[in-house]
Amino acid sequence: MSAAAPARPATAPRTSTAQALARARRGPRRRRRAVVTVLVLLVLALVLVRALLGDYRVSLVDAVRIIGGEPVPGASFVLMESTLPRALVAVLAGAAFGAAGAAFQVLLRNPLASPDVLGITLGASAAAVTAVVVFGVRGTPVTLAALGGSLLAALVILGQAGGRGGATGRMVLVGVALAAGLSAVVHWLLVRASIYQAQDALVWLSGSLNTVTWADIARLLVLDALLLPVALLLAGRLPVLGLGDDLAAALGVRVTALRVGVTLVVVALVAAATAVVGPVAFVGFLSGPIARRLVPGRPSVGVAALVGAVVVVGADHLAAYAVPGTALPVGLVTGLLGAPVLLWMLRSRPTTQEGR
Template sequence: MALLETVERPSTADALAAARRGPRRRRRVVVVTLLVLLVALVVVRALLGDYRVSLPDAVRILGGEQIPGASFVLMESTLPRAVMGVLAGAAFGAAGSAFQVMLRNPIASPDVLGVTLGASAGAVLAVVAFGVRGAPVTLAALAGAVLAAVVILSQAGGGGGATGRMVLVGVALAAGLSALVQWLLVRASTYQAQDALVWLSGSLNTVTWTDIARLLVLDALLLPLLLAMAGRLPVLGLGDDLAAGLGVRVTRLRVGVTVLVVGLVAAATALVGPVAFVGFLSGPIARRLTPGRPAVGVAALVGAVVVVAADYAAAYAIPGTALPVGLVTGLLGAPVLLWMLRSRPTPEGR
């Protein structure tokens, strides 16, 4: 009788497997939902503008057929902006989330710690001091971001306080670079200041397929590497000594992640300017959608969704006025951040 009444209990391994299936299922649902939303936003951004292109005409144009008016609008204006919004948003979102996880600080995004401002300062210096345009401005922005990252890493030092020092050095550097940009704008002529301010606001207005190809190559190379390294970042939350004891090469991991983040941020900023708040907010939003493991990949999707949606709103929210996308993300970023601070806090390093 006792044998008949015996109830088979699940093993510990079965219980752990069941506990893991819930977060994995939620992550899959979130990723699929974000992908569907992103595709829908790209279609809306590409087809529904001042000049509307029907879906059958868009398919014919993409197949190589020329339709007067529609071909130019789709291939030279709306579609490039939508594609660049996806690529730049993914770069900003993934980079911001990786920095926040690595430094165990929800405000430690590249735009707060001076990496993005380094690119901005380099571009403004090239425009104001040397009067250059086009590709030299892009190279100057890349050089500025790299130099800012080198300063942060060189002053951070080693040991358990390295991440804290990186945050402090980054904040101080951002303040100094912001003052430098303002000084350059004050000394600039009216036309130079206008060019610099358009670039500083963050805009997709002048993107080309050549720019898209460059950022696509960099995203395809750097994003997979960043996703592969992101899985080891939470170990840094245990402290450098314990992380090293677990087999993690702390300095190499920190430098490697920083290099990848700088590459993504510098490339995107050099082409579209510093789109405000995308890197800052994508990580916290992604962690709320998929709590638990690092959400760098989800943050990349969130960043792409935010930039494409903001660019559409910037173009058509005010009739007759095309706003820079960075202005819209900046206006939306502050209230979203306040809402996040008032709601349930997100654990650090998750």
């Protein structure tokens, strides 16, 4: 009798399957790392362009000397009081708007549900304009007023959305209606303001980086450093909500606490950025879809923050030099970019995605 053929190891199929899964996971990770690297380099390049290249050009060597504390006649004032503060605050505000927009869209499973479309940004704007026009305050009180206004707007939207926080067409309609009402409040405040207050408020409402100070940058830097890591941490748990509230709770997710936490972080990021640079239009709306295209399949809040920084820095440089002799508000450029994208998304989004 011939000897029986040796049996194949039972672990071979399992090993090959594990290797295939490992390879499948490495691909998206490599893509994410590559996208993040490219975006970081692009942000740095745009900051250098915005800070050094303008009506008065500053060389990189002089910039290093100035930042190191050595005065350079003419160049010191331009760099430290004008171009560099604008570039830095554009990065900080763009990151805040981008992360807030992406987190809100993932939370509500709706690409149209960004804070600037649904009235949260306008809530911050209405409260901040009230603080400036009615009470005549500046600085930290304006930030606190913007925080309160955006929080109130978020509570109204989520409370009237129906269901248990799901992103529905009704919620979009509530947000649009709230935005219209808040816009009316802002216009009423401008009507009763003095001509000088109204002029300052209109520039600010368009989204402007013209009057940024180092104190504003420090305040926004602290808030970004505190809030962005929390947004990244919470966003990693949001995809479970797509399974439904009951199944997510069965998997150990505290659904209500997660929604409240993400909403509070979004409100705080929007309020902090809006209080400094005004309601820069469509940055949160644009950053999320762009980030999802760059890194599909997972929440891209961190990538969206980098995209937002790129959008605001690039738009500010374009606004400063697109029209010779006229410095446009940065919000005008982002609005011109965002409006056609919004119309395209409304046309291309199937009606069957309602509530997703």
